[in-house]
Amino acid sequence: MARQSASDADVPHITDDGAPVVVRRSARRRRTVAAFWEDGNAVIAIPASFTKSQEREWVRRMLAKLKKQGERQTGSGRRRPATDQALAKHAEHLSQTYLGGRAVPSSVRWVSNQNSRWGSATPADGTIRLSNKLQRMPQWVIDYVLVHELAHLLVAGHNAEFWKLVEAYPEAQRAKAFLEGVAFATSRGIPAEPDTEGPGDSAGDIAD
Secondary structure, three states, X not given: OOOXXXXXXXXXXXXXXXXXXXXXXXXXXXXXXXXXXXXXXXEEEXXXXXXXXXXXXXXXXXXXXXXXXXHHHHOOOOOOOOOHHHHHHHXXXXXXXXXXXXXXXXXXXXEOOOOOOOEEEEOOOOEEEEEHHHHHOOHHHHHHHHHHHHHHOOOOOOOHHHHHHHOOOOOHHHHHHHHHHHHHHHHOOOOOOOOOOOOOOEEEXXXX
């Protein structure tokens, strides 16, 4: 078995909360470096020309920025829920905060097979699924979708009672408009670039 070099070993492979770190080299990049969440991974996008030493330095630097940004967005020192376990715990917090703890899901997880919906819930078994496309969006948008699906565990349809529950979340209208904008752009064939940075869910910098 090949031995790992010292420089490779020094590059972080997981975040502080256990999420995998993926380093993505791009020939299109010259000096810019970006960090964002994708499929539960912390992705660090760097120029293909970077040396191992530069890679090590910038991965550490951008992970620190991503962590700080996540803490600032979620508030009270909480980090972005990158894993299913963290997502379920965060959903419990949102239920307690906005729904009086009445919505108690049996499981909450990220999925990659939801192409037409941001989230879905099955009231019969209490399961909630969120599209992993949300992982690159602002935390307040993720929270809205979670509250939306938690409310479905209490009210199946989209009636007045349901929307009254959802609107207990203060960013509901703003997040709904944000998602409608994303859906509109997508329907017009305007894809999100892999290295695009959204507010609050990614970090960018320029290498010296």
